[in-house]
Amino acid sequence: MITLDSVSKRYSGKFGSIDALIDVSLEVEHADIFGIVGFSGAGKSTLIRMVNRLENPDSGTVTVDGQDVTSMRRKELLESRRNVGMVFQQFNLLETKTVFRNVAMPLILAGRSRAEIARRVDEVLEIVELSDKREARISQLSGGQKQRVGIARALATEPDILLCDEATSALDPKTTESILQLLKRINQTMGVTILLITHQMHVVQRICNKVAVMEGGRVVEQGTVTEVFGNPQSPTTQEFVQTVINDQIPEAIADLVREDDRNYRIYRLRYVGATRTNAFLPQLSRADGLEVNILAATVEQLENTVVGVFHLQLVGSDAAITHGEQLIDAAGVVKEPVQL
Numbered sequence: 001m002i003t004l005d006s007v008s009k010r011y012s013g014k015f016g017s018i019d020a021l022i023d024v025s026l027e028v029e030h031a032d033i034f035g036i037v038g039f040s041g042a043g044k045s046t047l048i049r050m051v052n053r054l055e056n057p058d059s060g061t062v063t064v065d066g067q068d069v070t071s072m073r074r075k076e077l078l079e080s081r082r083n084v085g086m087v088f089q090q091f092n093l094l095e096t097k098t099v100f101r102n103v104a105m106p107l108i109l110a111g112r113s114r115a116e117i118a119r120r121v122d123e124v125l126e127i128v129e130l131s132d133k134r135e136a137r138i139s140q141l142s143g144g145q146k147q148r149v150g151i152a153r154a155l156a157t158e159p160d161i162l163l164c165d166e167a168t169s170a171l172d173p174k175t176t177e178s179i180l181q182l183l184k185r186i187n188q189t190m191g192v193t194i195l196l197i198t199h200q201m202h203v204v205q206r207i208c209n210k211v212a213v214m215e216g217g218r219v220v221e222q223g224t225v226t227e228v229f230g231n232p233q234s235p236t237t238q239e240f241v242q243t244v245i246n247d248q249i250p251e252a253i254a255d256l257v258r259e260d261d262r263n264y265r266i267y268r269l270r271y272v273g274a275t276r277t278n279a280f281l282p283q284l285s286r287a288d289g290l291e292v293n294i295l296a297a298t299v300e301q302l303e304n305t306v307v308g309v310f311h312l313q314l315v316g317s318d319a320a321i322t323h324g325e326q327l328i329d330a331a332g333v334v335k336e337p338v339q340l
């Protein structure tokens, strides 16, 4: 549906040049909610702006619905843009105009009739649950309501694709959650493909099925949310995943363990899948001569599954600990030794 193939972009200015995108390739499929995550300056905005050609790549191709965006003429580009709605962090609304007027704007620009505009605006206002604010001015709305107007405006031309540029970053946690649920509903009920950029990993966790992690203009990791969260490879990805799956041993507990002069080993265990949760812990706790201490544990819902991370201290004779390790392995749980 959206394909970036070896896309690179360099900005040059008075103080030298910067590689905003370096050889970026990714594929967003129909009905994905695809999240691009990265720290400030990673290249996320540059990437998303390539999709509706607010930026041109220096090399590589950007394809939307099988059409090469980079080689489109003006008329084709305008048509393509109607199929790609955009939602912004700062809403970009006309503050002194009404909700109706703001949502109608893309339809007016597309030359639709008055009757059609009225019908479509009412439809999208119902989708974003703002029908009662039709005649209110933007300046009278809360941040969450403004973003609903932004989403309604983006949906007005019935696009297949929605681009969201940090759409919830200016909102409080409760409002963020309601906007994320709205985006999910739009994706599920209308089949709209969503490409979003964010620096908040919990946004990805809440609604995305796929994710790409960017750093210094490159995509350093990508895959399904479960793959990337379940087994993050690069240090940057690990740092992001840490913000939603906190798997650190609390320092106060680590201090206690350091004082423990018995024979022990510590393992970090990781599993993906809801059925695994209880498979190995009861067996371990019943094993002869083995004491099992949970030093840290976290279980998080991702897409339709869970990722769990446990830190266990196995205390006992070498033979008892080895038996414990075998039980963990037999349960299919990935384990890594940890030194405190």
Ligand SMILES: Nc1ncnc2c1ncn2[C@@H]1O[C@H](COP(=O)(O)OP(=O)(O)OP(=O)(O)O)[C@@H](O)[C@H]1O
Pocket: 011, 012, 013, 018, 019, 020, 038, 039, 040, 041, 042, 043, 044, 045, 046, 047, 199
């Ligand atoms: N028009 C421009 N001219 C010069 N440099 C630019 C321009 N736009 C972006 N850059 C630079 O390109 C790099 C990538 O910027 P970009 O805005 O894509 O990153 P980002 O990940 O979206 O960051 P943020 O989360 O802060 O918006 C940055 O170093 C930025 O300073």
